[in-house]
Amino acid sequence: MRDARCQDGEAMGSPVEPAAVPRAAVGDDALRLVVEASPSAMLLVDGAGRVVLANTEAERSFGYGPDEILQLRVEDLVPTRFRRHHDLERQEYVAHPSRRAMGVGRELFALRKDGTEMRVEIGLNPITIGGERFVLASVIDITERLRGQEAEKAVREDVLRRSILDSIPFCIIATDSAGRIVTANPAAESLLGYAQEELVGRWITEIDAAERARYADGTPALSRVDGDEAEWTYRHREGHVVPVAEAVVPMDVGDEPGFILVAYDITHRIEARDRAEHLATHDSLTNLPNRGLLVRHLDAAFDAADRDRRQVALLLLDVDHFKRINDSLGHHIGDEMLVVVAERLLSWVRQYDVVARLGGDEFVIVFEDLDPGVDLDRRIADLTRAVLAPIVVHGYELAVTASIGGALYPADGDDPAALLKHADIAMYQAKAAGRNGVRWFEHGMLDDNNDKLSLSAALRQALEHDELSLVFQPQLDLGGGGVVGVEALVRWSSPRLGSVAPDRFIPVAEDGGMIIQLGGWVLRSACAAVVQMQAELGQPLRLAVNVSPRQLRSATWLAEITDAIEASGIEPKQLEVELTEGILIEDHGDVVAVLDALREVGVTIVLDDFGCGYSSLAYLTKFPIDKIKIDRSFVQEITSADTDAAIVDAIIVMAHALGMTVVAEGVETEVQERYLRERGCDEVQGYRYSPGVPAPEVVRVARAWAGVS
Structure with missing residues (x-):
């Protein structure tokens, strides 16, 4: 007989060389009585592997009668799958006999007459009887012993599993194949608010807060779940919903198939996700x-x-x-x-x-x-x-x-x-x-909007193809009457659109992000033109250029101003930057620092269109302003010598009190000029003196007003 792993040295029926025993003794009653008295199955096997003696316990264990068992070879008592190997090992044992104690054979299997197998332990004792070699094999059926050991092991393992399950913080619920709960761990009790005995016997659907898929017979379709974790909701005993991450895996223990549900509370995850979703939307x-x-x-x-x-x-x-x-x-x-x-x-x-x-x-x-x-x-x-x-x-x-x-x-x-x-x-x-x-x-508004888009594209092309030009409007000193400066004004003559008014394309440049490029071109070109004009006139001229909010916010604007001054050669004090009231109001936080930096360079700061915005004279003290330009709308109200232009008067008085120069724009008549002179206005510009003209024309206008032919 041989074990499942075919261990060496387990064969029965190998001759040995111990003390000689007479051959006739095999049939002696004394030997039979000794063998029969053994509580184990005893087999005496000759050198050819034949069973020559067996006790009653061997007959019972193997299921053979007295005569039947003596007709067998020892391989007949070994399962078929081990016989060939057993025969070879038996022959090897013949060459090297040794005494083998019980249990050394490890996992051994014997074959009964009815074809069933039994787990056995075998002890081997080589003996010589009448000069002939035999092996006396003691065989013990250990099936029940192993069952007991396995049962004890199962109990120990079950206790270990229960200890592990009880200590795991995850909710674990076992159900039968129909979805009825058969057991649950303490974490399940804590999560759901039920005692274990209250959970056992309930349908799993009784703790669900959502409708679980079912088969046609109404049982929950747990078998359709593939074991992957999915979000689900349980209902606590007190009625509130508990969101969980749940995994369902099949359980097949003997004849009792079912399912294991492992879940844990994801309330915080859901709340965090909801908060993130809310913040995102x-x-x-x-x-x-x-x-x-x-x-x-x-x-x-x-x-x-x-x-x-x-x-x-x-x-x-x-x-x-x-x-x-x-x-x-x-x-x-x-x-x-x-x-x-x-x-x-x-x-x-x-x-x-x-x-x-x-x-x-x-x-x-x-x-x-x-x-x-x-x-x-x-x-x-x-x-x-x-x-x-x-x-x-x-x-x-x-x-x-x-x-x-x-x-x-x-x-x-x-x-x-x-x-x-x-x-x-x-x-x-x-x-x-x-x-x-x-x-x-109204759909007509789209035409206006599309016109702006078209104009923006054309303006971008105009900047690239030098379609823009400059004109200069002279500014006169009311005290001396001569031209002391000019304001640079940009003009656009498009080959396709014709002459485009500044009040049409300047806002487009602002919205289209081109105002910085446009303003930089105006600054550089105007500085160069003024140098040429004052060379012809033989006197210095101040140059006023308009600045947009985007330019003022640009990080490169101050550098552009200093570069233009250096490249043209004009004195910093000759350059005047004109800002609107809106820039000061809308950018109060940053504009002061920028204006202070301009002052350090030596550039003059002019507040343009004063009086038409939404501020008051009081805020003038908050900004480093050198000159104020009275808006043309107030000048136009001066229609006669008897006019009482209170706003104009107030602006002049306030500006002078603050040490600022006052310029009036939009002067068109002698009456307006006289009124402004009498009120102490310092400088004027407008159509009475000249519209915006190209640089060469400025020299002619300046000479005319200076009385030079």
């Missing part, structure tokens, strides 16, 4: 939907409008002069004002309307489910009364006005991007009309 200041969420909402609103044959209205609201509030009172005041506006908008709209913030001071209101042709003007008028009323923030009462652009779906755009673009165009029309108003999109 909402404005952080006002908590209103942002552009991305607005577009998704518009898509859904358009689908509903198409289905119900209704229309959608979109209003784009831009708070007027919001930057002034930020810069003068601080961003915290501006932010608080935006929050109040958002709250008012939300409380004013209907429950199913939408309010969003696009950023900055721009809000969007979406009116859904509107009848075609509905009159919205009354609603918008109510909007301006309810929402755009004065707001008190930290003791400041802020007057709130807004420019509003409106567009309708489907008439004004068939997708969110188009509708937003058209509302934006209408809003800028409202701003251009003086702010604090409403404009509904």
Whole structure:
């Protein structure tokens, strides 16, 4: 007999060389009695492997009768798969016999008469009887012993598994194949609020907070789950929902197939994800939907409008002069004002309307489910009364006005991007009309917008192909009467568009990002031209150039000024940069530093168009300003010697009190000139003296006013 691994030295029936025993003794009653008395199955095997003696226990164990067992060779008592190897090992054992104690054979298998196998231990004892060699084999059936050991091992392993499962922080639930809970660990009790005995016997669907897929017979389709982790929801005993990550794997233990569900609480993950999703779709200041969420909402609103044959209205609201509030009172005041506006908008709209913030001071209101042709003007008028009323923030009462652009779906755009673009165009029309108003999109506005785009492309080409030129308007000293300086003015004569007015292409240059390039060209060209003009005149001239907000914010602007001064050779004090009031108000935080740097270079700072903006004379003390230009609109009000131009008078007095020079622009008549001279105005320019003329003409004008032929 041989084990499953065919270990050497386990064969039965090998002759040996111990003390001689008479051959007749094999059949002696004494030997039989000794063998029969053994509690183990005993087999005496000769050198050829034949069984020559077996006790009753051997007959019982192997299932043979007394005569049957003596007709067998020892290989007949070994499973077929081991016989060939057993025969070879038995022959080897003949050559090297040795005593083998019980159990040394390790995992051995014997074959019963009925074909069943049994696990055995075998002890081998080589003996000689009557000069003939035999092996006495003692065989013990250890099947029950092994079963007991395996049972004990299973108990120990089950205790270990239970200990592990009980200590794991994950919820673990075992079910049968139909989905009925058969056991659960303490973490499951903690997660679900049930004691283990309360969970056992329940259907898994009783703890589900969502509908789990089922088979046709109603049992949960757990077998369809592939073991991958997926998000799911359980319901706690107290009723609240517990989001979990759940993995379901099949369990096949004997005749009891089922499933193991492993889950853990992901409440914090869900909350973090919801917060991230909210932050990605909402404005952080006002908590209103942002552009991305607005577009998704518009898509859904358009689908509903198409289905119900209704229309959608979109209003784009831009708070007027919001930057002034930020810069003068601080961003915290501006932010608080935006929050109040958002709250008012939300409380004013209907429950199913939408309010969003696009950023900055721009809000969007979406009116859904509107009848075609509905009159919205009354609603918008109510909007301006309810929402755009004065707001008190930290003791400041802020007057709130807004420019509003409106567009309708489907008439004004068939997708969110188009509708937003058209509302934006209408809003800028409202701003251009003086702010604090409403404009509904009209398709003619696209022509204006497209004209700007076309003009922008043409201007870019003009800058590359030298289509621009400069003219200079002389500035005269009212005391001496001579030309003391010029203002550089840019002109554009396009081969395709003809003469394009500055008030048409300068805003396009601002919006199109070309103003820095254009301003740099003007600065360099004007400096070079002034050097030539004053060489012909034989006297120095001051040069005034206009500066845009974008130039002032440019990091390279100061370097461009110093480069132009050095390249042309003019004195820094001859250069005057003209700024508008709007630049000072809108850029209060940074402009002072820039102007101080200009002052250090030696450049003169001029405040252009003073009096037509939205500031007061009081702020003049906050900025390093050298000269003020009175706007032409105030000069034109001087129509006779008896005119009382109080604003002009106030500007002159205030400027002189602050040590500033005063220039009046737009002077066209002798009456205006005399009035300004009598009030102490320092310099003038306007059509009375000369329009803007090319550089060579400036020399002629200057000589004429100086009385030189």
